[in-house]
Amino acid sequence: MRLERTSFAKRLSVYRDSISLPGQPVVEGRLLRMVGLTLEAEGLRAALGSRCLVINDDSYHPVQVEAEVMGFSNGKIFLMPVGSLAGIAPGARVVPLPDTGRLPMGRSMLGRVLDGTGRALDGKGGMKAEDWVPMDGPTINPLKRNPISEPLNVGIRSINGLLTVGRGQRLGLFAGTGVGKSVLLGMMTRFTDADIIVVGLIGERGREVKEFIDEILGEEGLTRSVVVASPADDAPLMRLRAAMYCTRIAEYFRDKGLNVLLLMDSLTRFAQAQREIALAIGEPPATKGYPPSVFARLPKLVERAGNAEQGGGSITAFYTVLSEGDDQQDPIADAARGVLDGHIVLSRRLAEEGHYPAIDIEASISRVMPQVVSADHLKHSQRFKQLWSRYQQSRDLISVGAYVPGGDADTDLAIARMPSMVRYLRQGLHESESLEQSSALLAATVTGGAA
Numbered sequence: 001m002r003l004e005r006t007s008f009a010k011r012l013s014v015y016r017d018s019i020s021l022p023g024q025p026v027v028e029g030r031l032l033r034m035v036g037l038t039l040e041a042e043g044l045r046a047a048l049g050s051r052c053l054v055i056n057d058d059s060y061h062p063v064q065v066e067a068e069v070m071g072f073s074n075g076k077i078f079l080m081p082v083g084s085l086a087g088i089a090p091g092a093r094v095v096p097l098p099d100t101g102r103l104p105m106g107r108s109m110l111g112r113v114l115d116g117t118g119r120a121l122d123g124k125g126g127m128k129a130e131d132w133v134p135m136d137g138p139t140i141n142p143l144k145r146n147p148i149s150e151p152l153n154v155g156i157r158s159i160n161g162l163l164t165v166g167r168g169q170r171l172g173l174f175a176g177t178g179v180g181k182s183v184l185l186g187m188m189t190r191f192t193d194a195d196i197i198v199v200g201l202i203g204e205r206g207r208e209v210k211e212f213i214d215e216i217l218g219e220e221g222l223t224r225s226v227v228v229a230s231p232a233d234d235a236p237l238m239r240l241r242a243a244m245y246c247t248r249i250a251e252y253f254r255d256k257g258l259n260v261l262l263l264m265d266s267l268t269r270f271a272q273a274q275r276e277i278a279l280a281i282g283e284p285p286a287t288k289g290y291p292p293s294v295f296a297r298l299p300k301l302v303e304r305a306g307n308a309e310q311g312g313g314s315i316t317a318f319y320t321v322l323s324e325g326d327d328q329q330d331p332i333a334d335a336a337r338g339v340l341d342g343h344i345v346l347s348r349r350l351a352e353e354g355h356y357p358a359i360d361i362e363a364s365i366s367r368v369m370p371q372v373v374s375a376d377h378l379k380h381s382q383r384f385k386q387l388w389s390r391y392q393q394s395r396d397l398i399s400v401g402a403y404v405p406g407g408d409a410d411t412d413l414a415i416a417r418m419p420s421m422v423r424y425l426r427q428g429l430h431e432s433e434s435l436e437q438s439s440a441l442l443a444a445t446v447t448g449g450a451a
């Protein structure tokens with residue numbers, strides 16, 4: 001089946017047939033008013049979360065916009081549009097749709113760039129869908145999930161060595177603006193050992209979407225990826241849908257037994273879209289302008305990643321979270337830290353020094369690392385972090401020449417190892433390093449055997 005816009009009248013008649021009881025007409029409502037982003041309709045009955053079409057067909061150019069039921073009060077229904085409302089007038093028809101919608105899926109999505117509803121954004125024509133799946137994925141019994149027991153090679157030496165990622169782990173990539181999140185995600189799409197990569201570009205600038213696809217992902221990255229993009233100027237509901245769609249795509253391939261890497265840039269923008277919606281339908285703000293439903297949505301989204309039940313595939317996920325290093329109070333960063341199994345923090349200071357990837361190894365942690373690496377590897381990584389921290393503590397003294405060698409054995413060793421440690425952490429954009437190489441070089445670096 002091809003994803004094409006069927007004629008307006010035909011679609012409507014299909015919907016009518018499927019929602020009306022035999023011999024009974026569909027009960028349509030009318031649009032009463034619009035407040036901010038919210039539409040108010042009356043005269044129809046529609047359940048929370050169900051979809052409606054808002055139709056203005058009494059002009060020369062009939063307009064229809066899909067909207068979702070977000071709330072109700074005193075016989076009125078509140079809806080939130082998925083697209084632009086241009087052309088919608090008071091009194092427009094509001095027609096309930098039969099179900100919560102289905103999303104197109106299939107292998108032909110690889111190499112494609114789609115919007116939050118599965119429509120092609122890349123001008124390569126309609127996508128051939130093998131399956132149409134409901135928006136909500138299957139729930140996995142937490143006790144039946146495969147435990148995280150295998151390391152995953154992401155191709156980045158410092159992550160493989162010091163913050164080893166487990167297959168099925170969910171990590172946050174915490175950083176301020178312009179410190180290299182997108183570049184690091186791009187490297188991971190090219191280097192990670194995964195069958196399929198799903199990239200969600202949620203709420204970022206439109207220009208960045210193109211840049212990410214053309215320059216950072218490149219042909220090589222795109223051929224085994226599916227990109228779902230919903231830039232900042234999309235309706236907030238569309239941004240939410242895009243985040244859920246890319247998670248759903250990852251689930252679809254995981255349930256086919258594949259190992260999926262899901263990269264979402266950014267979780268903060270997802271939370272902000274939910275904030276816009278919640279505030280618009282009248283939910284009171286709680287923490288720094290974020291209503292409580294935002295904090296309920298985050299774990300719901302993130303929990304969908306992870307391993308499948310025995311014998312199934314996996315979703316290893318990276319979510320970027322905007323946070324200026326010193327702002328530990330940001331409620332989204334705080335909530336994300338709580339629901340993820342680890343965080344990689346990028347440091348502006350390192351980026352300014354040209355130290356890329358600018359991973360702050362002292363502030364970062366992979367909570368599953370002890371379960372997926374050998375005892376020796378773990379020991380070497382702890383030693384590396386100790387020496388690195390020891391150097392940072394005396395950094396100012398050392399740089400002005402006030403540190404007297406011999407004062408502290410560990411500091412002396414840290415100074416001696418520093419050049420090879422820095423070499424270990426830095427990595428070129430087109431350089432990929434396997435788990436074995438990363439582990440071996442880590443051992444050599446801390447024991448002094450590295451060149």
Ligand SMILES: Nc1ncnc2c1ncn2[C@@H]1O[C@H](COP(=O)(O)OP(=O)(O)OP(=O)(O)O)[C@@H](O)[C@H]1O
Nearest residue numbers: 175176177178179180181182183184356357428429
């Ligand atoms: N590994 C790297 N090697 C060299 N330069 C890099 C590297 N990573 C990032 N940069 C530089 O930093 C700039 C910003 O990187 P990037 O776009 O990835 O940041 P970002 O955190 O995604 O920013 P934003 O918050 O705007 O999305 C890049 O344009 C590039 O100049």
Ligand SMILES: [Mg+2]
Nearest residue numbers: 181182208265
């Ligand atoms: Mg970016």
